[in-house]
Structure formats: structure tokens, C-alpha cells
Amino acid sequence: MTKTMVQACGGDTRDITEFSLLQAILVDLLKGKRLLLVLDEVWIMEKAAWERLGQPLKFALRGSRLVMTSRNAELATIVGCDQRRQLRLNCLPDASCWSIWKWHAFDGRDLEISPQLASIGEEIVKRCKGLPLAAKAAGGLLRFKPCEEKWYELMNEILPAVRLSYDHLPVHLKRCFAYCSLFPKGYIFEREELIRLWMAQGFLPYHERLQPEDVGRKYFNDLVG
Structure with missing residues (x-):
């Protein structure tokens, strides 16, 4: 990405690692231009990091937009997003998750599956808790594996997309969360x-x-x- 920015400014393609120089390049790129910046699945929660990122963005033309998605509701407060501009998405119904799951499990093909496999698949979808990313990840793991044993194995494991949320927690929250596993389910x-x-x-x-x-x-x- 740094090489592309340097080329856009008429420079050579050497790697740029100094942050202040990267900021200067961004300023040159954004001056007099309208910007649409989309940041998906954001986990950075340090306010200072967002302040550094925001400095070059101030040189873009009025009307520029920044769109971010995150599973952490606190991010909107950290970046100073007006509450009227926040959109909280509800979880999907099981029927929609089932469609996503089937699409990725069967590579988009409408295949017939046995009642036993369908029953296991529906239970896996319920455990996705309405999260489309979880349904997509679970379906991808079972692609072209019409085996009850494999499906049962996934059903009884932590889904990858749910695990991802844990992996991105800071250390001090990980141990607090892990402690909660000592308690019974429910x-x-x-x-x-x-x-x-x-x-x-x-x-x-x-x-x-x-x-x-x-x-x-x-x-x-x-x-x-």
C-alpha cells in the first residue's frame, strides 16, 4: 500500500516505514479530493491511534465519508461518532443464517441432504446465534464433507467466528472471560x-x-x- 501511495505522488516505489512521512504522503493524496474510506471489522480501540489516523483525513474535501464496521459497540464513542450516525444491526433470523450456511457448505449448489444431516445443520445454525460471519465460517468448514461425524464434531466445537471475538480481546479481558468458563452453561x-x-x-x-x-x-x- 505504501508503494502505491508513493507512486501516486510521483515518487519512486521504495518502501516507506516512517509514520510521519506516510502521513505527509496521505495529505498530498487527499488535498482537494473527496474521500470514501471503508474500514471493515475494526478492532483498534486506542483513541491515540485514531487521532493519528484522523490528521491526514482532515485535508479531504467536505462531503467525504468514513464508514466503519465493528463488533465492539464502544468503538463509536472512541472515534467520536455522533449517535444519530450509528447503525446497530440486529442478528439474522435462523432461516437467513441457514441460507448462508448452505450456500458456503455446498458451494452455492442446491443439493439434497439427508434428514439426519439437515437436523445437525439446523442445530449448527442455531448455535451461530444469528451471526452471518459464523454461519459463513461454519459452512466453509463443512464444504463437500457430507459426513455425520464431521458435522457432529463442528456442532460440539466453538465456532471459528465466535472464537475470533475472543482472540481479539486484550489480555486483561481474556483472563476474565476465560474465568467465566468455570461456571455451568446457562x-x-x-x-x-x-x-x-x-x-x-x-x-x-x-x-x-x-x-x-x-x-x-x-x-x-x-x-x-
């Missing part, structure tokens, strides 16, 4: 009780301005988000 967590348990495990670090309970509430809200 357990209803009480926030304050869970925070006290995190405190007992030493998961809530010292903070100059916040009490441990306040840190725990922030962690809890981050996980809910």
Missing part, C-alpha cells in the same frame, strides 16, 4: 459477584484513580459490549 452472572471473584483472583490491577470495583465494572461492560 449460568446467570451477577455483575458484582463476578467482580468480587475477579478481585480474589488478582485480575483487577491497581489504578490511581479508580477503585478495584470500578475497574471490574469497566471490564464487565467491555465484555458485554
